[in-house]
Amino acid sequence: MIPSHVDVKHLKALTAVLQRAKTCDGQLEQRNIWYEGSPSNHPSKLLDELKTLKAHRETLLRLRKSLEKRISTLQGPCNVVTRQTGIKTLPSEILSQIFVFFCDSYGRGRPAVHLSHVCRQFRHLALQTAAL
Known part of the structure; x- marks a missing residue:
């Protein structure tokens, strides 16, 4: 020691x-x-x-x-x-853009559905984001 x-x-x-x-x-x-x-x-x-x-x-x-x-x-x-x-402090507009980018680049399955299953905040935001 x-x-x-x-x-x-x-x-x-x-x-x-x-x-x-x-x-x-x-x-x-x-x-x-x-x-x-x-x-x-x-x-x-x-x-x-x-x-x-x-x-x-x-x-x-x-x-x-x-x-x-x-x-x-x-x-x-x-x-x-x-x-x-963490991520919960990001403004909804930025998080929404991240979701759109993720879904566009994911390419298979239904990534928006997966995002909506993470937490209440993500579900609400995924449902509010028309681009998804």
Whole structure:
């Protein structure tokens, strides 16, 4: 299990990484955004860079876990709002045009009848739409 605390020092380092990514317009392959300055092949520098990159990864994992938890918390209420508003908020004129387009492109059977069986609003609108 990943702890929920993030070290501020690591957040500052990641902020610098994001700033470097921003300066190259998100083109991450243009330069190495993970460190400042030019790379070194000295073994001690490589070990330091590896340690830093692993710390970045750990911080990003913790941030991701926090983000996923927040998304999960919001998903349920947002689904309810979407269901409550959704297509029912469209004006009848627009929904009627959608029905006509659907029926014209469906091409087989009796699509207007199928639409009228969805709900009361659809039935009423299908009966009111002369083009169907």
